């Protein structure tokens with residue numbers, strides 16, 4: 001089932017990113033502007049202080065409505081160490097405990113829906129297991145999704161561009177739009193596989209087709225956003241994190257049948273947004289140099305045969 005809140009949120013972010021990026025001037029990352037280290041740099045820092053510091057560096061500051069809430073633990077917990085990741089999976093939680101850290105900052109939900117409501121999961125064995133694991137080991141989990149996507153340019157998208165070597169290929173400084181030369185679809189797919197660490201990619205298109213103009217929309221922005229952006233930017237290929245097979249995928253198929261050469265590459269949600277965790281890792285290192293911090297990858301969830 002489609003998560004409307006997720007769609008609204010991501011769509012707003014995506015469209016505002018486009019608006020910000022197409023403005024003549026791209027605002028430098030507030031993180032780069034603020035180089036001050038936090039005075040106590042690790043000792044006796046609480047979860048709440050780390051979160052407040054992060055939010056204070058995000059344009060617009062604290063949000064009234066956000067999914068970036070605590071999923072376990074408490075704000076006044078003293079931080080022994082921080083783990084950054086895409087998903088606070090059971091495996092990531094166990095590695096966090098083994099490391100001696102007690103604060104996980106994850107990009108995505110902990111309990112299987114965008115808002116992380118848990119009433120519907122009561123007495124579910126997997127939910128109860130994960131909840132107890134967190135509680136028994138005094139682990140706090142904070143989702144940092146809406147805040148990181150509000151930064152300009154979006155560090156998640158920029159992280160992928162950096163890995164791909166596309167930073168200087170943006171059209172009008174828009175990190176969602178890339179212009180390359182002499183590329184065909186096969187070149188793009190192989191480049192994504194080797195640089196993003198993905199074994200196999202699903203795609204629609206002809207491998208020899210010229211594919212120079214890329215629309216990149218990480219995560220799961222939703223078909224309405226994908227289709228509106230395709231219409232607006234007319235790319236040769238849309239690269240997105242994930243999408244339902246029955247929406248954007250079929251739209252691309254029909255568009256090709258109509259005679260337009262537009263392709264689609266599904267990079268995978270985790271691969272398309274994992275740079276969020278490395279960004280927060282570096283942020284913590286810079287702000288709290290004495291604090292234990294580690295990026296623990298959630299890894300690719302799905303295998304290919």
Ligand SMILES: [Zn+2]
Pocket residue numbers: 107145149156219273
């Ligand atoms: Zn995201």
